[in-house]
Amino acid sequence: MNKFSKIKQHIYLKIESGEWPENHPVSSENALSAQFSVSRMTARRALQELAYEGLVIRTQGSGTYVAPIKSQTSFMAIRNIADEVRSRGHDYRAKVHMLKEQPASTQVAEALELEEGSPVFHSLITHYENDLPVQLEERFVNPKLVPDYLKQDYSKVTPHEYLCVVSPLTEASHQIEAILPVNTLCQYLSIDRHEPCLRILRRTWSSGGVVTFATLTHPGSRFKLGGHLTFKE
Numbered sequence: 001m002n003k004f005s006k007i008k009q010h011i012y013l014k015i016e017s018g019e020w021p022e023n024h025p026v027s028s029e030n031a032l033s034a035q036f037s038v039s040r041m042t043a044r045r046a047l048q049e050l051a052y053e054g055l056v057i058r059t060q061g062s063g064t065y066v067a068p069i070k071s072q073t074s075f076m077a078i079r080n081i082a083d084e085v086r087s088r089g090h091d092y093r094a095k096v097h098m099l100k101e102q103p104a105s106t107q108v109a110e111a112l113e114l115e116e117g118s119p120v121f122h123s124l125i126t127h128y129e130n131d132l133p134v135q136l137e138e139r140f141v142n143p144k145l146v147p148d149y150l151k152q153d154y155s156k157v158t159p160h161e162y163l164c165v166v167s168p169l170t171e172a173s174h175q176i177e178a179i180l181p182v183n184t185l186c187q188y189l190s191i192d193r194h195e196p197c198l199r200i201l202r203r204t205w206s207s208g209g210v211v212t213f214a215t216l217t218h219p220g221s222r223f224k225l226g227g228h229l230t231f232k233e
Helices: 003-016 029-036 040-052 081-087 106-112 159-166 183-189
Strands: 056-059 063-066 092-103 119-129 132-141 171-179 197-206 209-219
Touching (some): 003 040, 003 209, 029 040, 040 056, 081 132, 106 209, 132 183
16 A cells, blocks of 8 residues: 555544544644655645545645534445345346456556556456346455455345445545447447446545455446535535
């Protein structure tokens, strides 16, 4: 884990444990720079990312403070797709296309904060709603944090369900983009080349570091992105 990530994890654990409650002052850029032997710019970047994620509030001339709980709600909650489908009264099932160990590519190694070529676990799963494909999930997992990932039956339990039990989520980041599918994606999702898709790139962390890097692709006609925001009064 690089020093930038260590700073974020340090602050998150302080908040998660309750040691730093709402409105508690967060260590300054100078203090973090000295504590983790990094530049002030690196410390500033870590605090800015935490502010973007809603965990802290930065006030010019005053400092950085733990955000009130109400302001920490993300616009995009991470939910188990099986629960989403069943909540609509529909049938859910999954088909596992791939479940193996392989060397990490440059992109995957960077996302998981591992050395290129390090072993990672790779899964590819299609999720169905009433026998219609609604999501293709490609996931890379850090085996150091989830050593038994390949031993699970993901036709019975989703990766999200399993990971929440063995490596509880502490942090996540999202990147959302619209794409047109390639041939293999058309086959997995039973769509044609002209069907636009929504792709979500997601990284998730536990207290031990980056756990997964996932690509979730939905047919545009079968997916809606929404959420509910709560603002501090």
